Amino acid sequence: MTASPAAAAERNVLQCNAWISDDVAIGDCYNPGTQLHAFSVRAICGWAPDAYSNWVYVKPGTSAAIGVRCGPLSTGVGGVAIEYGG
Template sequence: MFKTMRVAAAVAGSAALLSLGLAAPASAATYLNCRTFVHHNDNYLGIAFCSNPMGQTWRFRAVITCGWAPDVVGEWVTLAPGGIGQSQGTCGRLGSGVGAVGVDERRV
């Protein structure tokens, strides 16, 4: 019974966000083939390297979670079908470096 109530609350919450013009939580589906990593000589630099196996153009950017400094995002990179590219971002030097690197991808 509690699980059903939580699902109903999540659906109602998403509907409320959409009715306010706000985005609902994004799905976790990925379409690009990406590798993310921290630069081996600079632990403040996060990198996302992606290829596009799809039949349509996509764009992506690196999303870097920084320790004590504000999080950063890399530049948008547009990939045609079969294309490859890299996006990167640097955490502030007063922080503790890169904690994680993710990818924000969108269809063009």
């Protein structure tokens, strides 16, 4: 038995941008799909553990953004990664 096309899970369709603003790693994603999708932002921190945002759920046809800072002992944000799922 196979799932009907309407019930099949939609692959990740988020269209995301990531950037650094001062000491904040920011991710902004748009969902052009038909199902709810989630993402999280990872700040790649210097001399400190990486920092992770909460999961953000993006409804179809909408956008969402979130930022996260490195810890106080970090030398700053060296990169940003978007993680999909949730």
